[in-house]
Amino acid sequence: MNDITLTEDQRDCLQELINVAMGQASDKLARYLQTFVHLQVPYIELIDSTVLPERFAETYAEEGVSLVSQGFYGEKGILGESLLIYKSHDAHGIAEILGYEPDDVSEVEQLTDISSILTTTFLNGLAEQIDNQLAYSAPRVVSSMETPLEQHLQQLSFNWDLALKVDISYQVVDFSFNCDMVLLIPGEAIKNIQKVLDQILDEF
Amino acid sequence: MDVAAVQSQLIERINSGVLVVDQNCCLLYFNRFMESHSLLQASEVIGKNLFDIFPDAPQRWLQRKIQSVFMLNTPAFSSWEQRQFVFKMRHARPVTTSSEYMAQNITFIPICSDGQSEPDKVGIIVEDMTDVFFYQQKLKDTLKELEEVSRTDGLTKVSNRRYWEERFRIEFETAQRHEHDLSLIMFDLDKFKRINDEYGHQAGDLVLVKATELVQQILRKGDLLGRYGGEEFGIILPNTADKGAYELAERIRSQFSLLTMQHDNRSINATMSMGICQFDSRFTRFEDMVTRADLALYQSKREGRNQVTIYQA
Known part of the structure; x- marks a missing residue:
């Protein structure tokens, strides 16, 4: 499996598709949340499953973070998982915009709510670009402030060697809310994405 | 279709x-x-x-x-x-x-x-x-039960040694950090082998159960009784100096010596010997207190049993 590489054309194409999807998502989110949502330029790489826990640990070492996972699957063998990572207490401000009553204190539910909104809005946009339809599993909190992320990742067994990883940062300035989205498209699904990218490149 | x-x-x-x-x-x-x-x-x-x-x-x-x-x-x-x-x-x-x-x-x-x-x-x-x-x-209820079982002695239902030592370590570290008082009572049933030989092992078990029941009644909230091994038990007394521990131990010792237990229509009387050690900032591990309370306990035995001794450095 480790012989997979992205050509420069494929990477550029994917980058372009993501940029368009991000633009659409940003626009839709702004309307729904009634505030400006800033999405930072994505970072795309192929990553080995063995280095993933380490990479996460490096990036989120100092803070307690919460991790919400949501699976997605579509046609033509496109599937993967979206991980939303929140540094401690970034998410407080969102309770109000999601319609929670002040005594509705389930922070976990607020995180799953906002995660699902961010993930599905962006991925639906991306799916539209590649003429696909995605379905989603319910979002789940994988680790929270109480169970450190690093500890959790060490316990994960990955049944893939290589994954296509896309990092996107979200900022909702008005609510001082930040989070990182990491899309992981593992194993065979990378080849399926590549086929789709090649098809788009051919049509140009 | x-x-x-x-x-x-x-x-x-x-x-x-x-x-x-x-x-x-x-x-x-x-x-x-x-x-x-x-x-x-x-x-x-x-x-x-x-x-x-x-x-x-x-x-x-x-x-x-x-x-x-x-x-x-x-x-x-x-x-x-x-x-x-x-x-x-x-x-x-x-x-x-x-x-x-x-x-x-x-x-x-x-x-x-x-x-x-x-x-x-x-x-x-x-x-x-x-x-x-x-x-x-x-599942939650079962896990809770399992946790309970894993820390309890099957016969006497007091803390088992593993859990008791775990708690003792925590209390010891708290005493070290905050210079709180902390005392330990170790006690042992006198001539327990003879009870077993004379009345049978079930009688011996009964004596252990009755002894721990009595101790539990006398202990205050926060004190912790554990079965250390065989017929030896330990009591952790947080925020208690050796004087307070001595008063408590004496109450246990005297009440137990007056307790008559019934087994197979026979009356059994038993006594216990006790040793006390209070926390000293020179100790480095909780085991230091166990060793010293044990030394005091042996002294109680040597001097005729059914008595309480405070460890003197």
């Missing part, structure tokens, strides 16, 4: 709730599962507002959620683990489960009319998760 006819029957009879609402949250569809669990008829709810039909539903949150499905054209979710239910309904296992209302996983799905790209309806699928909810509760 008439696919549409099959689909409509399936959706009508599926073992999950299916509702459809329009942009004003007016009900357009309400399947049989919803009817039978909410005790409402589709004919009486169609065309009515969702929140009039389910007045207990969290309106602000649910409205915002449904709005997200319309505006973002994406599915939305609600899980019983965070919110046990959204629509207050009975479930199908009222006899064998304990929860009153149906635990629900809910999926909200955007539905577009033919040829449209933006949704004008939202489908709401309600899955009954009561079984999972119930077994999760059971």
